[in-house]
Amino acid sequence: MTEHQPRQLAFDFPPGIALGPDDFFVSEANRLAFAMLRTPGDWPEGKLVITGPIGCGKSHLARVFHLQTGARVIAASDLVDGPPPDGPIVVEDMENLPAASETAMFHLHNHQRNIGQPLLMTSALPPARWPATLPDLVSRMQATTVAPIDDPDDALLTVVILKLFSDRQIVPPPNLAPYLAQRIERSFAAAADIVERLDKLAMAEGKDISQRLAAALLDKPVDLE
Structure with missing residues (x-):
């Protein structure tokens, strides 16, 4: 916790709410996404997309995954081609992936698969609605398992x-x-x-x-x- 973060307040939480890592609140609306996040070894082809509206906790879950695995977290808008790190990766806000970064994302996807490390992505939109046009990237993204936050x-x-x-x-x-x-x-x-x-x-x-x-x-x- 940084010195600028608000202090943790004590609340009487509603019945049925659980506190996950890093104070992530689990309910029926996000239970599937939270459960899948905790078991990256079970992700088909080692990749997962968490989708949901703004403010639903996607970035919070990305931080939970970072704390859980040591994953590097990258904004899709900042993605550039180059040697990727050898470990878990989170790419946030995939709906904002620039056209110029599609090849870099394609290479990152393949790299993670080749080294057997998980690739977590977040987005407000499902992969079928991402603006990507690179055919190989589109096909791989649309084949990714989606965990929605309702x-x-x-x-x-x-x-x-x-x-x-x-x-x-x-x-x-x-x-x-x-x-x-x-x-x-x-x-x-x-x-x-x-x-x-x-x-x-x-x-x-x-x-x-x-x-x-x-x-x-x-x-x-x-x-x-």
């Missing part, structure tokens, strides 16, 4: 809201996260949006974050931009 259930959404408050170093009232989880769209983006808007509203009005303030915001959303 839209959050109420339990995971509650924990995500708690985490978002924690990231802002806010300790919300005990019942606020479940209250919000039951009243917003069931998505990671909606959770991020409500926490941001509630934080802005509280600062603009000089009030503490509360269920009453949240009720007012949900009844009549306020644009503070």
